[in-house]
Amino acid sequence: MPRKSYSVEDAAAQLGISYPYLKNLIRDGEGPRVFRLGRRVLISAKALEEFVQQKEELGEDTTISSQPEVQSLGNKTGKGGSNGDRR
Secondary structure (H helix, E strand, O other): OOOOEEEHHHHHHHHOOOHHHHHHHHHOOOOOOOEEEOOEEEEEHHHHHHHHHHHHHHOOOHHHHHHHHHHHHHHHHHOOOHHHHOO
């Protein structure tokens, strides 16, 4: 019988991305839909498939899209970062 749901960690493994990156996508509203079962946060197999299809249709590669985010964070802190503001 095929799996009907995945933990966030298992879903990340299925997608080939890191667990923290998938958690960030979910937190930012850009990841697959989640539901709670008790304390567990789960992703249905259907929601995971829809997430992949949506990314394919948009031509996005989630493993590549993380690189510009990291660079933009570095740029934000590099432009008059908080250390310069404290003086």
